[in-house]
Amino acid sequence: MPFEKIDRTAKELVYTVQDYFLFSWRAVLNLFSRPIYWADMILQSDIIGVGSATIVIFAGFFTGGVLAVQSAATLAAFGATAVTGRFVAMSMIRELGAVLTGIMVSGRNASSMASELGSMVVTEQIDAMRALGVDPMRKLVTPRIFACITMLFFLTIVSDFCGILGGAAVTVFMNHQNGTQYFSMAYEYLQFPDILQGLVKPLLFGFLIASIGCFYGMRTTGGTQGVGRSTIQAVVWASVMIIFSDLLVSIVMVSIFNR
Amino acid sequence: MNESFVSPIEPTTTEARSAVVEFRNVTVSFDGPPVLRDISFSVGPRETRILLGPAGVGKSVLLKATDGLVCPDSGSIFLFGEDIASMKERRLFAMRARTGMVFQEGALFDSLSVRDNVAYQLIQERVPDDEIDRRVKEALLFVGLEQTFSLFPGSLSGGMRRRVAIARALIRNPELLLYDSPTGGLDPVTSTTIIELIVKQRDFYKTPSIMVTHRLQDAFTMVTHRFDTETGGMVPLPEGETDPNTTFLMLNEGALIFDGTIDELVACDDPFVKEFLD
Numbered sequence: 001m002p003f004e005k006i007d008r009t010a011k012e013l014v015y016t017v018q019d020y021f022l023f024s025w026r027a028v029l030n031l032f033s034r035p036i037y038w039a040d041m042i043l044q045s046d047i048i049g050v051g052s053a054t055i056v057i058f059a060g061f062f063t064g065g066v067l068a069v070q071s072a073a074t075l076a077a078f079g080a081t082a083v084t085g086r087f088v089a090m091s092m093i094r095e096l097g098a099v100l101t102g103i104m105v106s107g108r109n110a111s112s113m114a115s116e117l118g119s120m121v122v123t124e125q126i127d128a129m130r131a132l133g134v135d136p137m138r139k140l141v142t143p144r145i146f147a148c149i150t151m152l153f154f155l156t157i158v159s160d161f162c163g164i165l166g167g168a169a170v171t172v173f174m175n176h177q178n179g180t181q182y183f184s185m186a187y188e189y190l191q192f193p194d195i196l197q198g199l200v201k202p203l204l205f206g207f208l209i210a211s212i213g214c215f216y217g218m219r220t221t222g223g224t225q226g227v228g229r230s231t232i233q234a235v236v237w238a239s240v241m242i243i244f245s246d247l248l249v250s251i252v253m254v255s256i257f258n259r
Numbered sequence: 260m261n262e263s264f265v266s267p268i269e270p271t272t273t274e275a276r277s278a279v280v281e282f283r284n285v286t287v288s289f290d291g292p293p294v295l296r297d298i299s300f301s302v303g304p305r306e307t308r309i310l311l312g313p314a315g316v317g318k319s320v321l322l323k324a325t326d327g328l329v330c331p332d333s334g335s336i337f338l339f340g341e342d343i344a345s346m347k348e349r350r351l352f353a354m355r356a357r358t359g360m361v362f363q364e365g366a367l368f369d370s371l372s373v374r375d376n377v378a379y380q381l382i383q384e385r386v387p388d389d390e391i392d393r394r395v396k397e398a399l400l401f402v403g404l405e406q407t408f409s410l411f412p413g414s415l416s417g418g419m420r421r422r423v424a425i426a427r428a429l430i431r432n433p434e435l436l437l438y439d440s441p442t443g444g445l446d447p448v449t450s451t452t453i454i455e456l457i458v459k460q461r462d463f464y465k466t467p468s469i470m471v472t473h474r475l476q477d478a479f480t481m482v483t484h485r486f487d488t489e490t491g492g493m494v495p496l497p498e499g500e501t502d503p504n505t506t507f508l509m510l511n512e513g514a515l516i517f518d519g520t521i522d523e524l525v526a527c528d529d530p531f532v533k534e535f536l537d
Binding site: 035119123124125127128129130131132133134135 | 323326328348349352353355356358360362363364366367368369379380383427
């Protein structure tokens with residue numbers, strides 16, 4: 001009996017992964033053939049990009065501030081508080097900017113995608129769209145994926161910038177250190193691989209957030225309860241996959257650039 | 260109600276000879292026992308088939324399969340002479356654009372206004388705005404809801420939503436209409452309004468259709484009434500007369516147990532049919 005359950009669960013997992021890859025592949029392929037719904041891409045970019053800007057700005061600023069507070073205390077033990085700027089900038093640009101922005105956007109947008117598409121599935125709006133001769137994958141999924149990848153890239157840059165500013169605010173106003181020194185240290189040690197690493201990640205995270213959100217939304221079953229279930233699964237899996245893929249990208253990048 | 264919406268469609272000689280829809284031994288299942296088993300029937304030009312049966316016997320699945328929204332496990336479904344059972348989704352979109360489907364709860368897009376819902380296909384086809392407005396107003400006039408042009412579905416009653424859904428299905432003058440329980444959950448007065456629209460579409464535009472319902476009253480109203488262009492309403496046929504183009508199908512537990520006219524239905528010996536009619 002337990003073996004049957006394990007067997008069934010394993011098969012379901014494999015089918016889900018297979019479905020997800022096929023779903024994502026179709027969504028990406030739609031970018032290379034007509035019709036392409038540009039208006040929906042712009043609309044989704046506005047919803048995801050402009051709509052998430054506030055939370056990303058605040059999250060980035062406060063994270064930079066926390067990094068400055070914590071690092072200054074530790075660095076003071078070695079008489080190295082001068083490198084706070086370097087520490088904050090490197091942490092934000094290489095890791096935290098992308099990951100935190102990804103998780104914030106995932107909480108806000110993967111959930112909204114899953115619940116919006118899920119509601120459309122259970123109220124037969126997706127079937128109605130197909131019956132009206134419009135491909136829901138092209139009309140609903142591809143624009144969301146495109147918009148999420150593009151916007152997460154820019155949101156990460158905003159988050160990095162705000163994080164460094166937050167660190168500067170703490171360093172100057174709370175730790176009473178020199179602001180010029182903070183910024184020169186933050187800038188001086190930055191190298192191309194650091195920036196590349198920080199900007200490759202949001203592209204991947206953006207894809208994961210939108211594809212997972214849409215995937216769970218489009219396979220919703222079981223009425224309004226099912227919509228809730230899809231939303232939870234979308235946020236949980238998008239967040240887990242962001243952190244997991246962050247680990248993989250970091251390993252690859254560090255091994256390539258040895259930094 | 261306005262009769263100038265579109266001119267009636269006259270089928271060509273070739274079309275008149277062939278069935279608009281034909282099911283050949285169709286079986287459909289979803290991770291379990293078949294929902295539809297070995298279904299065979301056809302819908303001719305100008306013909307209206309009323310699909311009867313209790314809830315949960317596969318009526319909506321059959322309707323969705325007709326439009327290629329559900330893929331059969333075996334058998335063939337011919338829509339406008341082409342087998343859609345194995346057709347790729349991309350080609351199916353073009354086939355579906357020739358049909359009009361009214362879903363159980365209307366399935367209107369919540370985030371779009373009534374105008375944008377009704378004009379959905381036209382907007383995708385980049386029809387000029389002026390023409391869209393004109394055609395939407397005509398379609399809404401046909402269903403008697405011209406005042407809802409700029410409203411959103413959330414502010415409409417259940418009956419109004421169904422009528423907007425009918426307007427959406429009719430706007431491109433479809434060659435086949437599929438109604439999925441269009442009167443389900445509505446009060447008798449609103450149900451009669453909806454049935455009157457369906458009868459008007461049947462008698463005035465002669466569009467072939469399949470209507471799913473579990474309400475016998477609606478089915479009998481359709482077969483015993485005709486649309487009168489002079490009064491602009493539905494009138495009963497003379498005593499003993501029925502509409503020859505309106506026939507019945509009945510499903511039970513996924514199998515087609517009846518296919519025939521109203522007289523054959525009433526005279527049918529099948530115990531389930533008898534129980535259903537009683």
